[in-house]
Amino acid sequence: xxxxxxxxxxxxxxxxxxxxxxxxxxxxxxxxxxxxxxxxxxxxxxxxxxxxxxxxxxxxxxxxxxxxxxxxxxxxxxxxxxxxxxxxxxxxxxxxxxxxxxxxxxxxxxxxxxxxxxxxxxxxxxxxxxxxxxxxxxxxxxxxxxxxxxxxxxxxxxxxxxxxxxxxxxxxxxxxxxxxxxxxxxxxxxxxxxxxxxxxxxxxxxxxxxxxxxxxxxxxxxxxxxxxxxxxxxxxxxxxxxxxxxxxxxxxxxxxxxxxxxxxxxxxxxxxxxxxxxxxxxxxxxxxxxxxxxxxxxxxxxxxxxxxxxxxxxxxxxxxxxxxx
Amino acid sequence: xxxxxxxxxxxxxxxxxxxxxxxxxxxxxxxxxxxxxxxxxxxxxxxxxxxxxxxxxxxxxxxxxxxxxxxxxxxxxxxxxxxxxxxxxxxxxxxxxxxxxxxxxxxxxxxxxxxxxxxxxxxxxxxxxxxxxxxxxxxxxxxxxxxxxxxxxxxxxxxxxxxxxxxxxxxxxxxxxxxxxxxxxxxxxxxxxxxxxxxxxxxxxxxxxxxxxxxxxxxxxxxxxxxxxxxxxxxxxxxxxxxxxxxxxxxxxxxxxxxxxxxxxxxxxxxxxxxxxxxxxxxxxxxx
Numbered sequence: 001x002x003x004x005x006x007x008x009x010x011x012x013x014x015x016x017x018x019x020x021x022x023x024x025x026x027x028x029x030x031x032x033x034x035x036x037x038x039x040x041x042x043x044x045x046x047x048x049x050x051x052x053x054x055x056x057x058x059x060x061x062x063x064x065x066x067x068x069x070x071x072x073x074x075x076x077x078x079x080x081x082x083x084x085x086x087x088x089x090x091x092x093x094x095x096x097x098x099x100x101x102x103x104x105x106x107x108x109x110x111x112x113x114x115x116x117x118x119x120x121x122x123x124x125x126x127x128x129x130x131x132x133x134x135x136x137x138x139x140x141x142x143x144x145x146x147x148x149x150x151x152x153x154x155x156x157x158x159x160x161x162x163x164x165x166x167x168x169x170x171x172x173x174x175x176x177x178x179x180x181x182x183x184x185x186x187x188x189x190x191x192x193x194x195x196x197x198x199x200x201x202x203x204x205x206x207x208x209x210x211x212x213x214x215x216x217x218x219x220x221x222x223x224x225x226x227x228x229x230x231x232x233x234x235x236x237x238x239x240x241x242x243x244x245x246x247x248x249x250x251x252x253x254x255x256x257x258x259x260x261x262x263x264x265x266x267x268x269x270x271x272x273x274x275x276x277x278x279x280x281x282x283x284x285x286x287x288x289x290x291x292x293x294x295x296x297x298x299x300x301x302x303x304x305x306x307x308x309x310x311x312x313x314x315x316x317x318x319x320x321x322x323x324x325x
Numbered sequence: 326x327x328x329x330x331x332x333x334x335x336x337x338x339x340x341x342x343x344x345x346x347x348x349x350x351x352x353x354x355x356x357x358x359x360x361x362x363x364x365x366x367x368x369x370x371x372x373x374x375x376x377x378x379x380x381x382x383x384x385x386x387x388x389x390x391x392x393x394x395x396x397x398x399x400x401x402x403x404x405x406x407x408x409x410x411x412x413x414x415x416x417x418x419x420x421x422x423x424x425x426x427x428x429x430x431x432x433x434x435x436x437x438x439x440x441x442x443x444x445x446x447x448x449x450x451x452x453x454x455x456x457x458x459x460x461x462x463x464x465x466x467x468x469x470x471x472x473x474x475x476x477x478x479x480x481x482x483x484x485x486x487x488x489x490x491x492x493x494x495x496x497x498x499x500x501x502x503x504x505x506x507x508x509x510x511x512x513x514x515x516x517x518x519x520x521x522x523x524x525x526x527x528x529x530x531x532x533x534x535x536x537x538x539x540x541x542x543x544x545x546x547x548x549x550x551x552x553x554x555x556x557x558x559x560x561x562x563x564x565x566x567x568x569x570x571x572x573x574x575x576x577x578x579x580x581x582x583x584x585x586x587x588x589x590x591x592x593x594x595x596x597x598x599x600x601x602x603x604x605x606x607x608x609x610x611x612x613x
Binding site: 070074080082086101102145 | 507
C-alpha cells in the first residue's frame, strides 16, 4: 500500500467535511472518489496534496507520514479541473517553471519537456499562451506538467469536467497510457459515474465525509451497499419501489422486461437511443424506468415483469442493503 | 457601424475634453488680460516664448514632477503591502477593509483643512506635542525643505486606499488554483509572490500608476488648501500657477499656455514611462 489515509477528520467552521475517512491505494491502482458535490471528495484530494491540513488523522505515502510536510515538498502530481495553467507564461514556460525551481541542468530540462510535449502531441503549441489553446490542449498541458513532476502520487480533480463528451472519450486512453497503471497510486475525483467506471480499478462512493462503499465497479454495480450507492452507480438509475414491510426493493432498468405474462402498465414516456431505448412505465408498484433493445415493438396493452433473482433489497429506514437469503 | 456605435462616447469626449483643449490651444496664442480689456488679441507665440523663459514655471514643473513621482511611488508600495494583507483571510478583515477606504472617501479640501490644522504652528497637536517634549518648533508648514514632504504625506494618506482597491481587485482576480499548482510544483509561497502574483498583477499596477500619475501631476486642491503653494512657492504646482495667472493676475492667455504646457509635460512623462517599460519587456499584452 503506498497511499494510506487513516481516520482523517476535517471541519470547516461548523461543517464536518471529512469524518474518519480511511483509504488505501496501491501502487499502480486507480481509485475514483465518486459523490455529489459537497461530499468531501475534493477536500480529501487537497489534504493528500498538502493544500489543506487535516484536523486529525494520518496520511502516508510509501509509509512516510506526510501530514506535516508542506505541499511544495510532497511530490504529488495534480491535475486541476480549471487546469491552473499560468496565463502569463507560454506552454514551454509553464512546464519549465517547476523543473527550474526543483533544479537540474538546462539540457536535461529541455530534453524532458521536448519528449513530454511530443508524447502529448503538443510540440506545435510550445510557444503559445494557454489562452490560445483549445480546452483539450490545455488539459494535455496540465497532464504534461503533472508527469514532469515525477510524483509519488497522481491526484486528478475532475480533470475532464470542462471538456465536451467527445474529447473526454479521446482523453481517457491517454490518461490510462500515461498515468494510470504505472508505478504510482492514482486518486481520481469525479462526479461522473461513467468516467469512474471506465477508468478506476476501484470506486469509493462518498457521502457526507465518509466512504459509503468501496469496491470494483462490478461489485458496486452488482452489490450496492445502500440505496445511495445504488442510485449513483449505473445509468439509467436503479428503480426503487415503494417500501413494503420495511423493505425497499430495487430493480435495475436493464432487468425489467416487457412480458405478456407480467403486470399491466402504461407507457409515460419513451427515449430512443438507437441500440436501446428507455421507457418510463407506470404500474401498480409505481413508476419504473425500463431499458430494452431499440427494435422492441411496444404492444397496445404492455405488461412488465422482472426475475425475482434480480431484485436488490434495502432497509427502508437506514437504506442499507439487506443480506439476501 | 462600429463608428456609429462609438459615436455617443466620441461625442461626449469631444465636448468635455476636445473642445476645452482646442479652446486652450487657441487662447495660448492670444493676449487675454486686463491690458486687452479681457478681450482675446492674437499675439503670435509671445505666450510660449514667455513660458520658455519663465523660471517660476520650470521650478513649478520640477516640483510637480517630484511631488507626483514620489507620492505615487510611496502609494504603490504601501498599497501593495496593504492589499496583500487585506487579501489574506483573517477575523475582522471586512471591517478593516471598509476603514482603509475611508480617507479616499473624504473630500480633498476637507482632509487638507484637517491636516493644515494638525500641522499648524504653534497651535496644532503636533506642535503642542513637540513643545511638551521640550523640543524646538518644527515649523512644518513654513520650512520649504519640509513642507513639500507634508504635501506628499497628505497625498499618500488620501490616495493609497484608491490604489489598494485596484490592487485588491487584481489579487482577487487571480484564481486560487494557480497558487495551489505553483506550490505543488515545488515553489514556496514567497516565490509565488514573485512568479505568480506580481506578473498577474502587473496590468493592475500599470493601470493605477497611470491614473495616479495623471492625477498627482495635476494636483491643485490639496496644495491650494494645505499650503497655498508656499512657503516661498516651494509647493506650488503647475495647476496652481495656471490658476494664479488666470484668477489672480487675470491673464487668461498665459494661464491657458501654462495649463497646456503642463498637459504636454504629463503626456511626455507617461510616454517616456511606457517606452521604458516596453524596453524592459514588461509591457507585453496579458490576454487570459
